[in-house]
Amino acid sequence: MTPDLTIGVVGPHDLVERVMLMGHGPTPVPSRLVAAAYRDEQEAADKVVRLGSGVDVCLFASPVPYDFARKAGVLTMPATYVPLNGAALQGALLRAALDERFDPARVSIDVLARGEVEEAYAEIGMSTDQVHLREEVAGPGTLAAFHERLWRRGLTTVALTCVHATAERMELAGVPTLRIRPTGAAIRSALQTAALLGAHHRLEESQLVVVLVDVPTLRESPRRVTPRYWREELKLALHRVLLQEAHRMNASVWPLDDHSYLVTATRGSVASGTEGFRTPPFVERVREELGLAVEVGIGMGRTAQEAETHARAALARSQTSQRAQGFALDRDGRALVPAPRTPPRGSQPVKPKGLEILARLADRLGDQSESGAPLIVDAENAGRMLGVTPRTARRLLRTLVEEGLAWPLPPNRTPQPGRPRQLYRLIVEKLGPAKTG
Structure with a gap:
């Protein structure tokens, strides 16, 4: 049976040879050793990069190459070294x-x-x-x-x-x-430590992760009632994007209700797709392609139920936050990234920028507004009304969507080449009776 755990051994040729020869002895986890020998300690970082994702853990022949690799920021896997003290x-x-x-x-x-x-x-x-x-x-x-x-x-x-x-x-x-050369006992001890670190990392990487994706725009409310056809078209387009992104993370996607989805994956696959839980998944692509703002919560746990519970708690944190931080909780329910700062007491809430944009567009479309017809715009005519370029107008319309002040309509299915025209329905009800009456 081929060992599932791979240890990369980094060091000068003579010490790497010693470690490789001693690696045939018993270790807590069956392991395979891969040699990465150098002539100069400053080559250590390059050797680690070349090992890449092919190893589970790195064992350095001394603290020196370990320090060079650590300072170069190339250690994306667990690492240890053979001590030279004592x-x-x-x-x-x-x-x-x-x-x-x-x-x-x-x-x-x-x-x-x-x-x-x-x-x-x-x-x-x-x-x-x-x-x-x-x-x-x-x-x-x-x-x-x-x-x-x-x-x-x-x-x-x-x-x-x-x-x-x-x-x-x-x-x-x-x-x-x-x-100063390492002793045989120090090498054997370091090999055992590396094997344990690699095995623990493997278990952690395979830990079940639940991701909840919520789409506020798809929630029905007394002030937001949209035709069923539009909703179904948008849900299909969103589900397609989520499936494509989930496929890259070896994950599965299921719709939970009319406005949320459940994604299951492993910690390792989600970490690689979120830059180590620094950026929430799905958010950028959904915004770019569909003009939708989505909220994401990631949870881990010892069971699937516990992971989903933590995902719901993380989603609640992101929904009450203005910044995408603290969107992932580990299996103990602790945030993997710092939570956003709370505003100081007594500070006045900032008026959303979208309300001003919505009011200007509603004023320009006054005749349609008075007739009771839905106010629908695209980037080109919104740009003309606001006096900005279509690209800027497209960004402003996405701001309206993120603040719940506009509804992105499904793209028109036309045989014409090029990017389909994206329409937005303005939700002027948010301006109050003075503007909608």
Whole structure:
């Protein structure tokens, strides 16, 4: 049986080979190792990018390549590294003590934290008074210059480095150098940690997610009664768009009622379609193609019922918010993104911009309004009435739709080539008796 979990091993060639050889031992989850070896630690980020989605977790041969990849922002999967503190540092100090040219008390060390170095020296009863340390991770050249300067001034007898490329540079420059290498026990422990991280990530990615999509424009109300034919046409067009978008996320779509839909998917597929839950799904495409504003709530849970409950709670949050934040709740009911700020107490509500646009259009269409006929416009004639370009008018009409002040009619089915003409019915009832009477 082929292991389902894949671990990408990133590091210099010799350490990657050690990890690969030790990877044949038992791990908590059957795993397959993929090698990504480099010559210089600064290539670590590029190696991670090349591994891509083909691995479930990354195991770095030391903290150095891990730090480079983290700072480059390429870690889209769980990651860990083989530690070089403790026994690894003490092993390097032992090799230094066995060479009569070196004094373990007079060395330079890079990358490791001061606390880790002091602890290792304390365990073998040595002082760190003459130990020179550079904790910050830097390029191989910078670290090599740090070690070489100290050695040439006679302040150290040997350089202990965690960086493969730094060791190569110093050896070429004639600076006595010892590499701090991970122990076998540290490699085995890191492999087990990586396998557990990957397995947990797999379980999390396959977690059931429920997405609720609500369309306020499709809700019937005493002031919003539209012909059934128009409603059915719009619902069919909306369902088609949702199915296409859901197919990209390997999700399923079902209509719940006249104005809402239920989408089921996995956490991994929804995360990839929402930029890691930073942008709500479906919203932009539905607005672009149909001129509709939709509200979305995403919920996760240990059961389908719990996920739907959290999705309804998230939808309620988005409906009471003016910004699309806090639209997803995890399985414990916590928001995955920060909730929007509440306006300060005592602040006056801002008058919707759409009311002003609607009033101007209603004034220009005064004769039709007085006759009681529905006020219907498109981008071109609305642009002429408002004195703006059709493109700007189209954006303003979408603003009316989002604020519930206009109703997008289904596109005309004409044999003419090009984009079908989009009509909007103005809901002048929202202007009050003075404008509608």
